[in-house]
Amino acid sequence: MIEIIDKLKDIIPDGKIYLNEPMKKHTSFKIGGPADVLVIPQNRDELLNVISLLRKENIPFFILGNGTNLLVSEKGIRGVVIKLSSLKNVIVEGDTIIVESGAPLSYIANVALLHELTGFEFAGGIPGTLGGAIVMNAGAYGPEMKDVVEKVEVLDEEGNILVLANEEMRFSYRHSIIQEKDWIVLKAWLNLSKGKYEEIKSKIEELNARRKEKQPLEYPSAGSTFKRPPGYYAGKLIEEAGLKGYSIGGAKVSEKHCGFIINTGNATFYDVVNLIEHVQKVVKEKFGVELIPEIKIVGEK
Ligand SMILES: Cc1cc2nc3c(=O)[nH]c(=O)nc-3n(C[C@H](O)[C@H](O)[C@H](O)COP(=O)(O)OP(=O)(O)OC[C@H]3O[C@@H](n4cnc5c(N)ncnc54)[C@H](O)[C@@H]3O)c2cc1C
Incomplete structure (x- = not known):
């Protein structure tokens, strides 16, 4: 493991590699023992290099979004946990938001609001990241991720980057193809439509209030x-x-x-x-x- 940590240090900046890191600090349940190593890649290249290193060295790894759908054991996670929270670049092109997988859903909902794009309000109160939400086909109050995802860029088990259309994602209730494969969501294209700022804002507020009242x-x-x-x-x-x-x-x-x-x-x-x-x-x-x-x-x- 020590050798690996030295190699990780060549890829990930100082201060973004944590040893014996308690997973309860990274999960919404606030439960979970230590990960041998937890790293937070600062950009896509660092993520791709870390995965390629770990695969080459046969070190197990676990991809962590915001830890809001996880129950981690007391003994924690062996190998390396890769937390994607810094991968949240976003571009808006017309009615499409192109966004990296570590972006929080609330942040994406806010981007949609600022660009007066409707269709993502349902996800604004779900506390996960885009990647976790695609893996889970997260949904609330009717719509699910499958209703807004146009295509998804993934890294497959052999290190190839693929772009999968919505139909290829095998979305169903709280399920997507990513749960069947050892793949990593890198980014996605979300297809929304033109809306009105005030209407989008009040929809988000209404859904958040419902959540607060019921959950x-x-x-x-x-x-x-x-x-x-x-x-x-x-x-x-x-x-x-x-x-x-x-x-x-x-x-x-x-x-x-x-x-x-x-x-x-x-x-x-x-x-x-x-x-x-x-x-x-x-x-x-x-x-x-x-x-x-x-x-x-x-x-x-
Ligand atoms: C208070 C509360 C309310 C919630 N409300 C809802 C709700 O209304 N609707 C709903 O559907 N869910 C809800 N959830 C559950 C949870 O927020 C969602 O499942 C969310 O999509 C998980 O995202 P995450 O980033 O936290 O994923 P994590 O919990 O970090 O990970 C979940 C799974 O996805 C994998 N994963 C994460 N990112 C990637 C990636 N980029 N590539 C490959 N695999 C990845 C992980 O390895 C793990 O297997 C709620 C949770 C809480 C705590």
Whole structure:
């Protein structure tokens, strides 16, 4: 590992390489043990060079957006975590926003607003990055990323840069082709339409207010814990199963929105995993419905 760190230092500037970095500092759940190494590439070339080095040296790596859909284990992540938060260049060409994958969705929504482009309001309150949102086909209040993505530039497992059209992304509910492959989203073209500043602004404000009213934003979480089972709402099933406010250690089924498991302060990885399993078991017993986690559970078990 020491050798690798020296090689990483040739690519990434000082101060952007962290050793034994607690992942709880980089996840919205505020849970997770150390990553052996965490790096923050400052531009696309640094990202491509780091990936090429790690692949050549056979070092495992994990791509981190904003860590808002993740539950990281207590033992943390072996190898290198590559955090994309500095890759957020954006260009606006007509009705299209071309943006790098580390850009926060709220930032892109603001760019759209300033250019009076409508269609991205739904994503403004989702706390992830563009890359994470494309991987997850994130969505809210109806629209999903698949409705605005025109094409996506990815790095494949062999180091080729490909541009995939929307139809090639295999978008479906909280799913895209990136979850099936070892690919990295580099940037995307978002196709929006002309709108009016005041209307776009009030739509964003209205959706944010709805979020604040319905979701337990005052506690750490990773958003909706489970996918929506076909024909049901996970939160409603959990509430009807009598699990509102049910807790294990510091992990609790939110009283404000039963679809969210929250960290009330000192939740461990196992508190959350045990609570997920308990909720799945009770809902299965009562309603015969299988709840599948939407959040990604990662790290050394
Ligand atoms: C309070 C709250 C509210 C939320 N509301 C919503 C909502 O309304 N709708 C919704 O869909 N989600 C919601 N989420 C979940 C989450 O914000 C989304 O899934 C978001 O898209 C994740 O983005 P991220 O950058 O944080 O990804 P991360 O959590 O960092 O990563 C998620 C996955 O994507 C991979 N990944 C990230 N970037 C890349 C990349 N560039 N290339 C390849 N792989 C990559 C990671 O390796 C990981 O497997 C919410 C979460 C919270 C905490």
